[in-house]
Amino acid sequence: MNMNNSVLPKIDYSVLKATATESDIIEAAKDTEKFNFATLCVFPKHIEIARKILPEKKVSTVIGFPLSPIPLSLKLKEIEFSLEKGAGEFDIVVNLSAIKEKNWTEVEKELKEIRKLTDKKVIKLIFECCYLTEEEKRVLCKLAIENGWDYLKTSTGYGKYGAKGEDVKLLVSCSQGRAKVKASGGIRNLESTLKFIELGADRIGTSAGKEIAYEVLHCR
Numbered sequence: 083m084n085m086n087n088s089v090l091p092k093i094d095y096s097v098l099k100a101t102a103t104e105s106d107i108i109e110a111a112k113d114t115e116k117f118n119f120a121t122l123c124v125f126p127k128h129i130e131i132a133r134k135i136l137p138e139k140k141v142s143t144v145i146g147f148p149l150s151p152i153p154l155s156l157k158l159k160e161i162e163f164s165l166e167k168g169a170g171e172f173d174i175v176v177n178l179s180a181i182k183e184k185n186w187t188e189v190e191k192e193l194k195e196i197r198k199l200t201d202k203k204v205i206k207l208i209f210e211c212c213y214l215t216e217e218e219k220r221v222l223c224k225l226a227i228e229n230g231w232d233y234l235k236t237s238t239g240y241g242k243y244g245a246k247g248e249d250v251k252l253l254v255s256c257s258q259g260r261a262k263v264k265a266s267g268g269i270r271n272l273e274s275t276l277k278f279i280e281l282g283a284d285r286i287g288t289s290a291g292k293e294i295a296y297e298v299l300h301c302r
Contacts, residue, residue, distance in 0.1 A: 084273075085164065085270065085298045085301060087282035088279075089272070089275060089276070089279065089294070089298055090117050090118050090119060090145070090294075090295055090298060091118055091119070091120055091207070092120060092279060092283075092284060092285055092286050093119045093120055093122070093285075093291050093294065094120050094121045094122075094123045094142060094171075094173075094264070094266075094285055094286065094287045094288070095114050095117075095119045095122050095123065095286075095288070095289075095291030095292075096100065096123040096132065096239075096266075096287055096288060096289045096291075097109060097123070097124055097128070097289065098123065098124070098125060098144065098147070098205060098289070099112045099289075100138060102124075102125070102128065103165070103177045104131050104222055104261070107122075107124060107128045107131040107132055107205065108131060108134070108135065108171055109134035110122055110124075110291075111131075111132045111134070111136050113291065113292050113295070114135075114136060114138070114140060115136060115140070116292075117262075117291070117292070117295040119140075119237050119286060119291055119295075120140075121140050121141060121142040121170070121171055122136060122140060122141055122142070123141065123143065123144065123171075123173060123287065124142075124143055124144075125144060125147075126143050126144075126145075126160060126163055126164045126167065126267055127171070129141055129143055129164055129168055130167050130168070131165035131171050133167070133168045134295040135291055137170075138168050138169070138170040138233060139170040139171075140170065141168065141169050141170055141171070141206075142169060142170065142171035142172065142173060142202065143164045143169040143171075143172060143173070144172075144173045144174070144175075144238075145157055145160050145161055145172055145173070145174040145175065146160070146165070146174060146175040146243075146257060147173070147175055147208075147238060148175065148181075148238040148239075149175065149178075149240070150176060150177055150178055152193070154177075154192050154195060156197065156267070157174070157192070158195065158199055160195070161174075161196065161199055161200060161244055162199070165182075165199075165200075165203075169203075170203060170205040171205070171206070171229065172200060172203060172204070172205045172206065172289070173206045173208055173215070173235060173264075174196060174205060174207060174208060175187055175208045175238060176189065176192075176207055176208060176210070176222065177192050177208065178208060178210060178213055178214075180192075181214065181218055181222065183209070184215075186221065186225070189222070190225050190229065191224060193207070193225055193229040193231065194229050197229050197230045197231065199286075203231045204233070205231055205232055205233070206231070206233035206235045206264055206285075207221060207222070207226045207231050207233065207234055207235060207239070207247075208235045208236075208237065208266075209234065209235060209236060209244070209253075210237050210239055211236050211237055211241075211249040212236055212237060212239050212241040212242040212243045212244075213242070214229060215243060216252065219249070219252060219256070220252075220256055223253060223256035223257060223261075224256070226247075226261060227257060227260045229245075231261055232261060232262060232263070233262050233263065233264045233285065234239035234253045234256075234257055234261050234263050234264070235262060235263075235264040235265075235266055235285075235287065236249050236253070236263075236264065236265050236266055236267060237249075237267035238266070239266060239267035239268065239283065239287070239289075241267070242266030243267070243268070244267020244269070245265040245266055245268060245274075245278060246280070247277065247281055247285075249267050250263055250278055250281045250282060250283050251281055251282070253285075254281065254282035254288050260284065261265075263282055263283050263284060263285075264282035264284065264285035264287055265278035265281075265283040265284070265285070265287070266285060266287025268288075269287070269288045269290070270288065270290040270293070271290065271293070271294060271299060272294050272296075272297035272301070273295065275288070275294055
């Protein structure tokens with residue numbers, strides 16, 4: 083197996099530390115280009131910096147991250163800003179409060195409006211599985227697919243736990259090939275990356291992209 087071609091293009095290299103500087107983003111953008119990662123995932127404020135190196139399709143950003151504490155109107159403004167700055171993909175935290183209130187009408191409204199605004203861009207719905215019951219995950223999966231979302235993502239990496247095999251298997255099963263799955267949160271080496279890919283994840287979100295790339299290159 084050529085892991086250069088099968089693993090590295092599935093990685094969303096995340097640089098989402100509060101202390102990330104412009105030089106950190108530039109370095110990560112160069113690494114994204116060098117190792118052919120799927121995207122470099124940055125905060126909206128860093129999109130323009132990443133775009134100095136990378137094309138639109140290689141830059142992703144996060145919305146309502148990491149706790150989804152803002153109302154839909156502000157999420158949409160955040161998306162509009164990110165579109166203007168040149169992001170090609172969006173990782174968006176679901177309205178967890180609405181799920182816990184069983185307000186599925188509000189959840190679906192948000193999914194519909196975000197899909198409409200982002201049009202043909204790639205959008206990934208962050209479930210934050212650690213806070214959801216299996217039934218909530220299943221309902222959310224159904225709504226995301228029905229409203230045209232491209233990816234179902236396990237977590238932000240800021241919750242009680244990150245990616246788990248059982249969650250990836252559940253999302254892959256629920257999606258039935260109509261949406262792809264992104265495993266994210268606590269994935270820091272090649273072994274765990276390969277495990278989640280084998281379970282059906284099409285993307286891997288990790289801040290250890292460079293380290294995993296070096297492991298891949300060492301294994302050639």
